[in-house]
Amino acid sequence: MFERIDYYAGDPILGLMEKYSADNNPNKVNLGIGIYYDESGVLPVLDCVKTAEARIADPIAPRPYLPMAGLPGHRKGCQELLFGKGAQILQDGLVATIATIGGSGALKVGAEFIHEWFPQSKCYVSDPTWGNHIAIFEGSDVEVGKYPYYDKANSSIKFDEMIAFFETLNKHDVILLHPCCHNPTGMDLTQAQWDTVLNVIKAHELIPFMDIAYQGFGEDMDGDAYAIRKAVEMGLPLFVSNSFSKNLSLYGERVGGLSVVCPTADEAERVFGQLNAMVRRIYSSPPSHGGHVVDIVMNDDALHEQWVGEVYAMRDRIKAMRLKLKSVLEAKIPNRNFDYITRQNGMFSFTGLTPEQVERLQSKYGIYMVSNSRMCVAGLNTSNIDYVANAMADVLKD
Numbered sequence: 001m002f003e004r005i006d007y008y009a010g011d012p013i014l015g016l017m018e019k020y021s022a023d024n025n026p027n028k029v030n031l032g033i034g035i036y037y038d039e040s041g042v043l044p045v046l047d048c049v050k051t052a053e054a055r056i057a058d059p060i061a062p063r064p065y066l067p068m069a070g071l072p073g074h075r076k077g078c079q080e081l082l083f084g085k086g087a088q089i090l091q092d093g094l095v096a097t098i099a100t101i102g103g104s105g106a107l108k109v110g111a112e113f114i115h116e117w118f119p120q121s122k123c124y125v126s127d128p129t130w131g132n133h134i135a136i137f138e139g140s141d142v143e144v145g146k147y148p149y150y151d152k153a154n155s156s157i158k159f160d161e162m163i164a165f166f167e168t169l170n171k172h173d174v175i176l177l178h179p180c181c182h183n184p185t186g187m188d189l190t191q192a193q194w195d196t197v198l199n200v201i202k203a204h205e206l207i208p209f210m211d212i213a214y215q216g217f218g219e220d221m222d223g224d225a226y227a228i229r230k231a232v233e234m235g236l237p238l239f240v241s242n243s244f245s246k247n248l249s250l251y252g253e254r255v256g257g258l259s260v261v262c263p264t265a266d267e268a269e270r271v272f273g274q275l276n277a278m279v280r281r282i283y284s285s286p287p288s289h290g291g292h293v294v295d296i297v298m299n300d301d302a303l304h305e306q307w308v309g310e311v312y313a314m315r316d317r318i319k320a321m322r323l324k325l326k327s328v329l330e331a332k333i334p335n336r337n338f339d340y341i342t343r344q345n346g347m348f349s350f351t352g353l354t355p356e357q358v359e360r361l362q363s364k365y366g367i368y369m370v371s372n373s374r375m376c377v378a379g380l381n382t383s384n385i386d387y388v389a390n391a392m393a394d395v396l397k398d
């Protein structure tokens with residue numbers, strides 16, 4: 001009966017985790033999945049989360065279903081993080097926000113919404129992008145195309161080509177954008193470039209869908225939301241999916257949000273209702289535990305301030321690793337330019353290694369990067385960075 005079902009080839013990112021775990025190499029280094037590891041190579045529990053967990057645990061309360069849209073405090077936390085505390089659009093009730101099962105859940109509900117209410121719209125993703133962007137939208141029967149983004153030869157952004165491409169799109173076509181910390185390239189637009197992109201989106205009545213999964217890891221909480229807030233300032237309709245997996249280090253708790261900025265409060269009410277209906281028919285309601293942690297951390301001023309400091313400490317450690325890796329590689333291969341490593345933002349660096357070189361890093365050194373040459377810089381620390389740099393220098397000589 002199920003013999004015609006295709007075998008699953010596995011996920012290029014999550015599948016690496018399994019291979020890494022099974023590798024007995026004592027020197028193995030995980031630079032694959034986008035997870036922040038601290039200087040000791042450990043996935044941290046943030047102090048602000050420990051405090052929030054203590055409040056939840058004492059006393060342990062019953063665990064009823066959450067509302068389909070999640071806890072109001074979780075939703076409020078998403079809105080204030082993305083749009084700024086006291087933002088006029090929040091006071092005017094123009095934003096429909098639901099808590100979701102991570103950023104992935106936000107993208108899924110958003111894709112379903114586009115499929116149902118904008119059936120003619122295609123979704124365009126950057127070339128390259130996070131692979132699951134394509135899978136999620138295609139899985140919701142939204143046709144996906146790619147827009148020019150990364151120039152591998154020059155480790156730069158194909159900005160003019162990207163703009164020219166946007167100008168060929170149809171009204172209400174969706175453009176999936178990374179407001180900061182582009183995955184997998186780490187190459188971000190400048191504020192002036194964002195202004196140009198948003199003006200083209202406005203002129204052609206396109207729908208911007210901004211997926212922000214690393215807020216705080218680029219510049220800072222507000223700077224990383226520049227594109228989001230500029231779109232709001234320009235009066236654009238806007239979808240925003242956000243994830244707390246990385247900046248709250250709550251990967252397995254599956255906490256995120258989907259926000260839709262609407263022209264009127266009535267439209268926001270309509271959208272909010274349909275998002276609820278969509279949640280009900282996909283997964284009914286979001287996770288309780290993570291939702292309570294988000295609610296507490298985002299709405300307690302002292303904890304929120306502590307959280308921001310903890311995120312910036314993670315950000316700064318990653319930046320330090322970028323500087324160190326660049327200097328070590330420059331010393332080993334003086335005739336090669338490694339400026340890209342410190343020009344890139346957030347967790348990832350697109351190293352430009354060939355698939356064969358990536359494979360040799362893995363087989364010979366037990367160093368795991370995604371096959372497209374993406375390196376999660378957060379997997380580096382002072383104990384393994386020389387080993388990684390030596391190994392990269394070795395395979396780059398091939």
Ligand SMILES: Cc1[nH+]cc(COP(=O)(O)O)c(/C=N/[C@@H](CC(=O)O)C(=O)O)c1O
Nearest residue numbers: 013033034102103104130183213243245256
């Ligand atoms: C851009 C982006 N958006 C959404 C997500 C999903 O986040 P979540 O809240 O966990 O559902 C991830 C996860 N990226 C890392 C992990 C993964 O592939 O699932 C990664 O790129 O390694 C992203 O990199």
